[in-house]
Amino acid sequence: MIQNLIDGVxxxxxxxxxxxxxxxxxxILRFANFSHAELLSLGAYVAxxxxxxxxxxxxxxxxxxxxxxxxxxxxxxxxxxxxITGLSALxxxxxxxxxxxEKGLELxxxxxxxGMALIIRxxxxxxxxxxxxxxxxxxxxxxxxxxxxxxxxxxxxxxVLVAALLLMLMLHLLLSRTTFGYSLRAVAENPSxxxxxxxxxxxxxxxxxxxxxxxxxxxxxxxxxxxxxxxxMGRDLLLPIFAATIVGGIGSVYGAVLGGFIVGIAGNMAxxxxxxxxxxxxxxxxxxxxxxxRPHGLFGxxxx
Amino acid sequence: MIGVMSYxxxxxxxxxxxxxxxxxxxxxxGNTGLFNGGVxxxxxxxxxGTLILGGTSQEGHLGGFGVIYPLALLGGMAAAGLMAWIxxxxxxxxxxxxxxxxxxxxxxxxxxxxxxxxxxxxGAKGVRGFERPLRAALGDGFLYNIxxxxxxxxxxxxxxxxxxxxxASPFGRLLRAIREDEEAAQSLGKSxxxxxxxxxxxxxxxxxxxxxxxxxxxxxxxxxDVLPTLTFQIWAMxxxxxxxxxxxAIFGAFLIWGAWxxxxxxLSRFAPIEAQLYTGSVQFVLIGSVIVGxxxxxxxxxxxxxxxxxxxxxxxxxxxxx
Numbered sequence: 047m048i049q050n051l052i053d054g055v056x057x058x059x060x061x062x063x064x065x066x067x068x069x070x071x072x073x074i075l076r077f078a079n080f081s082h083a084e085l086l087s088l089g090a091y092v093a094x095x096x097x098x099x100x101x102x103x104x105x106x107x108x109x110x111x112x113x114x115x116x117x118x119x120x121x122x123x124x125x126x127x128x129x130i131t132g133l134s135a136l137x138x139x140x141x142x143x144x145x146x147x148e149k150g151l152e153l154x155x156x157x158x159x160x161g162m163a164l165i166i167r168x169x170x171x172x173x174x175x176x177x178x179x180x181x182x183x184x185x186x187x188x189x190x191x192x193x194x195x196x197x198x199x200x201x202x203x204x205x206v207l208v209a210a211l212l213l214m215l216m217l218h219l220l221l222s223r224t225t226f227g228y229s230l231r232a233v234a235e236n237p238s239x240x241x242x243x244x245x246x247x248x249x250x251x252x253x254x255x256x257x258x259x260x261x262x263x264x265x266x267x268x269x270x271x272x273x274x275x276x277x278x279m280g281r282d283l284l285l286p287i288f289a290a291t292i293v294g295g296i297g298s299v300y301g302a303v304l305g306g307f308i309v310g311i312a313g314n315m316a317x318x319x320x321x322x323x324x325x326x327x328x329x330x331x332x333x334x335x336x337x338x339x340r341p342h343g344l345f346g347x348x349x350x
Numbered sequence: 351m352i353g354v355m356s357y358x359x360x361x362x363x364x365x366x367x368x369x370x371x372x373x374x375x376x377x378x379x380g381n382t383g384l385f386n387g388g389v390x391x392x393x394x395x396x397x398x399g400t401l402i403l404g405g406t407s408q409e410g411h412l413g414g415f416g417v418i419y420p421l422a423l424l425g426g427m428a429a430a431g432l433m434a435w436i437x438x439x440x441x442x443x444x445x446x447x448x449x450x451x452x453x454x455x456x457x458x459x460x461x462x463x464x465x466x467x468x469x470x471x472x473g474a475k476g477v478r479g480f481e482r483p484l485r486a487a488l489g490d491g492f493l494y495n496i497x498x499x500x501x502x503x504x505x506x507x508x509x510x511x512x513x514x515x516x517x518a519s520p521f522g523r524l525l526r527a528i529r530e531d532e533e534a535a536q537s538l539g540k541s542x543x544x545x546x547x548x549x550x551x552x553x554x555x556x557x558x559x560x561x562x563x564x565x566x567x568x569x570x571x572x573x574x575d576v577l578p579t580l581t582f583q584i585w586a587m588x589x590x591x592x593x594x595x596x597x598x599a600i601f602g603a604f605l606i607w608g609a610w611x612x613x614x615x616x617l618s619r620f621a622p623i624e625a626q627l628y629t630g631s632v633q634f635v636l637i638g639s640v641i642v643g644x645x646x647x648x649x650x651x652x653x654x655x656x657x658x659x660x661x662x663x664x665x666x667x668x669x670x671x672x
Binding site for chain 1: 383385387440441443444445446447448450451452454455456458459462463465466578582585589627628630631632634635637638639640641642645646649
């Protein structure tokens with residue numbers, strides 16, 4: 047039970063990171079982006095490539111940071127992947143979403159995002175093969191927190207949680223303490239009014255994609271560290287991430303963080319009462335419950 | 351020759367069943383602007399409902415009600431409609447993202463439930479023990495298949511005529527009015543949430559009908575039949591054919607199903623053995639590209655919606671597009 051709670055919090059840390067980017071995009075561009083979870087896969091695989099590159103070029107970095115299975119090479123790879131995935135998100139917007147948007151087909155954006163999700167997911171599969179991959183082949187031993195009840199935590203998981211919380215703190219400061227944060231909120235509230243007041247709409251949208259992509263990359267790597275990398279990971283993560291945004295309220299960054307942890311914890315706690323095969327349905331149940339008792343989520347507000 | 355014929359009948363039956371599904375989706379998306387991200391769940395509810403109600407008794411899972419076929423099919427449609435009603439009731443008052451996400455969630459949960467709940471529908475093994483109606487009289491051969499095709503075709507035509515009349519009726523005008531400007535419709539005393547719910551449930555019942563026929567055709571349904579793939583295929587059919595145009599929906603169904611079958615055949619025929627594992631991925635990239643490509647270059651589809659002025663003045667005018 048407590049073990050499930052701990053696992054849930056750790057799962058929640060990467061779901062939150064994924065949900066933050068998604069909720070921002072949904073808030074600013076007003077469409078449910080079904081391809082967001084593919085940015086997680088993309089980020090994870092880009093980091094895999096960068097990790098191999100860095101380790102080959104600078105062998106010193108391939109040493110593990112005990113007790114983590116993490117290497118300096120992977121840390122660098124994560125940073126590189128954040129940049130590359132952020133730029134990819136921007137590129138996808140430029141190539142596809144922007145064009146569909148400018149044709150005035152706001153409702154069709156959902157279709158475009160589903161199409162993009164199919165393309166990205168399967169191109170990754172064609173590129174990297176369909177079998178699972180790992181960042182490190184070594185077995186990561188879990189630390190025993192307590193023997194009775196038996197509580198196990200892997201050092202990597204602690205790193206993931208701490209790093210995720212740090213990133214969220216940085217984002218919080220960015221949103222609440224900078225002009226950029228204000229302009230972002232202004233655009234979300236009322237795009238035309240924000241533009242009248244000198245907020246550059248295009249630049250704000252670009253920033254949202256960059257932030258969303260970068261956070262998605264981290265989330266993807268963290269998922270890969272906790273589980274494994276498979277091309278269909280985006281498909282499996284999509285519903286939990288969406289559930290996190292709905293639980294938190296679409297558009298609320300803090301809601302997404304909290305929602306991510308709730309979804310993660312609920313998924314792991316459900317194992318206590320449900321057979322593990324049903325885990326993929328838990329986010330859906332959560333969505334239904336939230337829609338019944340608080341349709342706009344914990345921090346959301348009604349908006350047409 | 352008979353081989354080619356029987357293949358063509360098989361192809362046309364599947365394509366017609368899918369065309370019925372595309373018509374159902376067209377009512378939701380094309381005419382009302384409701385995004386259904388879980389087409390396959392409503393299709394699957396129809397298939398599972400029909401087979402469980404109409405099947406013979408099986409050990410280990412629900413079923414064996416032995417309901418006569420037409421009622422079983424109606425039961426399947428009702429199951430799809432009920433599911434749509436619940437989801438619609440929860441989401442249709444909210445901004446459109448919610449319906450998209452909730453329907454997507456329904457599809458995930460439906461497949462997950464069917465795969466795991468052995469007591470309900472046989473789990474991964476699927477629903478067995480269904481006899482195709484009139485099999486005793488007609489046998490399993492070519493004759494049966496051609497008659498089945500004719501029945502499916504008749505249902506397709508009936509669905510088409512029903513939807514054409516619906517769309518041309520005041521209710522159809524109301525759907526378009528809400529799709530174009532919800533507030534304006536509301537100011538005229540209409541209730542968008544209620545009308546949307548009606549359209550969503552009706553469309554899902556049609557999806558359930560298609561699913562029921564699909565289940566009947568194969569006399570079997572398993573979680574493999576309710577994978578998200580089918581959702582993508584049905585969307586591609588609608589977008590390529592032309593959302594808002596029922597003829598386009600049917601045309602798109604035949605075209606995309608033909609392209610899908612042909613590409614699958616070509617890949618399995620000409621791709622090297624070691625690449626066979628990836629034919630699925632290639633097909634998905636193709637279908638994703640078709641969806642995205644259509645939206646970017648011809649968003650109105652091959653047969654665009656014909657916007658007509660409902661009450662013609664002195665000069666009859668047919669407005670094409672916007």
